Amino acid sequence: MRDQERRPAHLIEAVLLVSARPIGSSDLRSATGLSDQELESALAGLRERYAPESSGIVLREVAGGHLLSTNPACSAAVERFRREARPAPLSGAAHEVLACALYLGPLTRGAVSRVRGVNSDAVIRSLIERNLLVEVGADHDAPGSPALLGVTDEFLAATGASSRKDFPPLDSLVTQEELDRVRERLASSGTAAGSEPS
Amino acid sequence: MRDQERRPAHLIEAVLLVSARPIGSSDLRSATGLSDQELESALAGLRERYAPESSGIVLREVAGGHLLSTNPACSAAVERFRREARPAPLSGAAHEVLACALYLGPLTRGAVSRVRGVNSDAVIRSLIERNLLVEVGADHDAPGSPALLGVTDEFLAATGASSRKDFPPLDSLVTQEELDRVRERLASSGTAAGSEPS
Amino acid sequence: MTFEPLGRSLSDFTVELDVYSGPYEWLLALILKDELEIFEVPLRELVESYLLVRRPGAANGLERDTDFAGSAAALILLKSRTLSPAIDADSEGIEDEPLSPEVLAERLTEYLKIRRAAEHLKDRFVLNAGHYTSAHTIAPRQGSLSINLDRVSLAARQAFSRLIEPPVRHLGPITVTLQQLAGIIRTAIAGGPVSYESLTSDMDRMNRAVAFAAALSLAQEGSLTLTQAEPLGPLTLEPSR
Numbered sequence: 001m002r003d004q005e006r007r008p009a010h011l012i013e014a015v016l017l018v019s020a021r022p023i024g025s026s027d028l029r030s031a032t033g034l035s036d037q038e039l040e041s042a043l044a045g046l047r048e049r050y051a052p053e054s055s056g057i058v059l060r061e062v063a064g065g066h067l068l069s070t071n072p073a074c075s076a077a078v079e080r081f082r083r084e085a086r087p088a089p090l091s092g093a094a095h096e097v098l099a100c101a102l103y104l105g106p107l108t109r110g111a112v113s114r115v116r117g118v119n120s121d122a123v124i125r126s127l128i129e130r131n132l133l134v135e136v137g138a139d140h141d142a143p144g145s146p147a148l149l150g151v152t153d154e155f156l157a158a159t160g161a162s163s164r165k166d167f168p169p170l171d172s173l174v175t176q177e178e179l180d181r182v183r184e185r186l187a188s189s190g191t192a193a194g195s196e197p198s
Numbered sequence: 199m200r201d202q203e204r205r206p207a208h209l210i211e212a213v214l215l216v217s218a219r220p221i222g223s224s225d226l227r228s229a230t231g232l233s234d235q236e237l238e239s240a241l242a243g244l245r246e247r248y249a250p251e252s253s254g255i256v257l258r259e260v261a262g263g264h265l266l267s268t269n270p271a272c273s274a275a276v277e278r279f280r281r282e283a284r285p286a287p288l289s290g291a292a293h294e295v296l297a298c299a300l301y302l303g304p305l306t307r308g309a310v311s312r313v314r315g316v317n318s319d320a321v322i323r324s325l326i327e328r329n330l331l332v333e334v335g336a337d338h339d340a341p342g343s344p345a346l347l348g349v350t351d352e353f354l355a356a357t358g359a360s361s362r363k364d365f366p367p368l369d370s371l372v373t374q375e376e377l378d379r380v381r382e383r384l385a386s387s388g389t390a391a392g393s394e395p396s
Numbered sequence: 397m398t399f400e401p402l403g404r405s406l407s408d409f410t411v412e413l414d415v416y417s418g419p420y421e422w423l424l425a426l427i428l429k430d431e432l433e434i435f436e437v438p439l440r441e442l443v444e445s446y447l448l449v450r451r452p453g454a455a456n457g458l459e460r461d462t463d464f465a466g467s468a469a470a471l472i473l474l475k476s477r478t479l480s481p482a483i484d485a486d487s488e489g490i491e492d493e494p495l496s497p498e499v500l501a502e503r504l505t506e507y508l509k510i511r512r513a514a515e516h517l518k519d520r521f522v523l524n525a526g527h528y529t530s531a532h533t534i535a536p537r538q539g540s541l542s543i544n545l546d547r548v549s550l551a552a553r554q555a556f557s558r559l560i561e562p563p564v565r566h567l568g569p570i571t572v573t574l575q576q577l578a579g580i581i582r583t584a585i586a587g588g589p590v591s592y593e594s595l596t597s598d599m600d601r602m603n604r605a606v607a608f609a610a611a612l613s614l615a616q617e618g619s620l621t622l623t624q625a626e627p628l629g630p631l632t633l634e635p636s637r
Contacts, residue, residue: 013254014272015279020529021286023279031279056208057215060527068530074212075526081213081221081229090521091415092514093433099513115510117503118433128290129316135290159517160524173512174505182508183501218531266532280534285541293551296543301552314555328541356543366549372556380556 008034008042009049012066022065022157063156064163087130093123098132098151103170106136106148124149132158206232206240207247210264220263285328291321296330296349301368302384304334304346312383322347330356405459406467411445413438420446424467427474427605434475443468466616470609577603577610581633585620589634 011032016023023031029039043059043066050059056074060067070078079086090098097120100112113120127133128149136150151164161167209230213221221229227237241257241264248257254272258265268276288296295318298310311318325331330353333345359365369377409420415436416423427434446464451457584590592611596604611633614620623632 010254010269011272011275014268014276015254017255017266017268017530017532018276018279018534019283020531020533023283027279027282030282032275033278056205056211056213058527068215069527070212070215070529071208072524072526074209075528077209077230078212078216078526078528080231081225082216086525089525090518091433092436092518095514095517095521096510099510099517102517103510103513115503115506117507131289131291157527158524159520161520167513168516170509170513173516174509178508179505182504212528216528216531218533268532276534288541288543290551290554293543293547294555297548297552297555300548301556315558330541330543352541353543356541357545357548358542359545365545368552368556371549371553376557 008032008038009045012039012042012046016059016066016068019067022060022063022067022153024065028066060157060160061162062160063153067157090127090132091123093118093120094127094132096120097123097127098155101133101149101151102155102164102167106150108139108142108146108148110142110146112149130154206230206236207243210237210240210244214257214264214266217265220258220261220265222263226264288330289321291316291318292325292330294318295321295325296353299331299347299349300353300362300365302380304348305384306337306340306344306346308340308344309384310347312386313380405456405463409446409449409460409464411442413441413445424471427471434471437471437475439468439471439475442471462616466613467609469616470612473608473612474605575610577607578614581607581610581614582619585633585635589632592631592633595633 011034012028015028015031025039028034029036032039034042046059049055050057050068052058052071052073056071057068058071060069075086093116096116097112100107100115104111104115109121109124112124124133128135131152132155133149134152135147137148138145139148156163156166159167209232210226213226213229223237226232227234230237232240244257247253248255248266250256250269250271254269255266256269258267291314294314295310298305298313302309302313305313307319307322310322322331326333326347329350331347332350334348335346336343337346354361357364372380406420410418411420411423413423416426423437427437446468451460454460581595584595592607596607599607611620611622615622618636621634621636623634624630
């Protein structure tokens with residue numbers, strides 16, 4: 001029985017229970033003293049044990065680590081227990097700002113506003129408040145060294161991404177056809193009329 | 199699969215994950231909406247799933263409730279993780295709350311929120327948990343005598359400061375006009391202590 | 397006729413949209429205060445909801461229709477301006493120069509990509525919602541946290557210099573300063589035609605938006621004429637003859 005108690009998967013389970021943040025493989029290894037191989041095979045077993053189909057607690061690979069969390073299928077019970085409503089969904093503007101930071105960042109507030117064509121300071125502030133956006137440095141080449149914004153690990157966890165590379169490339173999101181349509185529309189509208197006989 | 203996802207045991211597991219304190223049967227019932235019988239049979243299944251022989255996470259019956267905790271057989275790994283885990287870095291919001299307590303404190307939760315312009319309760323809660331903020335008294339002039347918050351010695355230690363005097367004076371950071379505005383906000387929150395920044 | 401009635405006669409008109417549900421006049425306030433992006437408001441649905449509750453036979457029916465038409469027109473104008481990039485001269489780093497069609501096309505292309513990426517993100521957020529983490533966490537080792545002193549100073553500067561606008565979500569009746577801005581416009585055009593750009597050059601984003609609505613309402617009332625030689629070209633306000 002002692003052997004069973006010390007099974008690699010148990011050590012990992014115990015460590016995962018006490019963290020609300022994703023734990024990277026190297027931290028798991030050094031806490032449990034497991035080898036790479038032991039860790040991998042134990043994690044494979046745990047992925048099954050804590051799969052959404054078979055458990056109210058699920059094992060996720062997010063933000064570069066492993067994290068236990070509740071199964072969304074059970075979220076209503078959790079929210080009732082905590083007497084907490086689910087946080088309000090983000091606005092379209094907030095998604096756009098996050099997309100800027102994810103794909104074009106780190107970038108300044110001014111750069112976000114320039115891309116979106118509207119002042120985005122209020123949205124940025126609320127995203128920083130929600131821990132989805134963070135100041136990661138400063139643009140020292142610009143006057144006043146404005147802060148540079150990037151997405152956080154919480155953002156990765158909230159989108160179920162294991163890393164920034166987990167998102168489709170920006171160019172793949174828009175088809176050439178769509179881009180052509182934009183140009184056409186622009187040409188036929190008054191704005192670009194000067195360059196294009198209508 | 200939907201049925202399986204909603205299996206009584208899953209709901210209970212999820213709720214147990216988000217509580218660090220034992221949950222009584224009646225609270226479990228009201229959160230999950232399960233009947234007495236369903237609850238009992240689901241708990242019997244979970245006792246097996248989370249038995250010390252078979253899991254690093256164990257289900258315990260303590261203080262009249264149900265609680266998940268780490269298997270004592272895994273405590274060495276948990277302890278190593280605790281020693282090695284780097285604490286989560288503080289967010290921008292957390293820095294602002296600490297700055298409020300440092301420069302304007304002791305002050306109430308309401309006063310912090312008023313100065314920052316956003317509700318800061320969640321940030322304050324996590325800073326208290328992290329031992330960086332502490333309740334140092336109560337504002338007896340305000341209705342309900344809300345607690346007054348100040349920074350801890352741990353905070354000073356974490357910044358490498360030997361005392362508050364190591365921080366730049368407030369008037370070197372903001373203009374008189376800005377300072378007046380902040381004082382106005384403090385005054386309107388009815389905090390006697392906060393209205394006299396030290 | 398004054399500007400009082402704008403919105404007031406519509407005080408019982410509530411809307412149910414994906415992005416907002418509640419009184420129409422609060423919706424206007426939220427948009428004007430930048431709390432809600434005009435981009436997200438489906439104007440067509442808005443018009444449809446109004447048509448459902450329209451009361452042509454009521455005593456103030458005409459007034460209601462006029463108010464709604466006026467405010468909806470202002471929203472459409474605002475939305476069209478939002479769609480055209482780089483109009484916000486008052487925000488840092490945003491130039492106010494006219495853009496060449498090539499640059500404009502490039503910007504719109506970039507924006508379109510971001511817009512698509514945002515939609516993708518939205519789906520991912522929805523798909524991943526409802527994951528709550530463990531509450532059984534252990535406190536990290538004492539003394540291992542390091543806080544940067546400069547970062548605290550910076551945070552103090554940010555927290556104490558922030559201009560805080562009163563929250564509008566709890567507002568009862570809205571207090572948009574249409575009337576005040578109408579007064580400013582009346583005074584400005586008393587001496588002759590004025591361009592919208594010069595009139596609003598010193599104003600912040602919100603005041604510009606309100607000035608827009610005020611100018612439209614004045615035009616609707618017949619107090620002034622709005623002329624725009626070309627689409628998206630300069631807008632001129634002149635006293636009605």
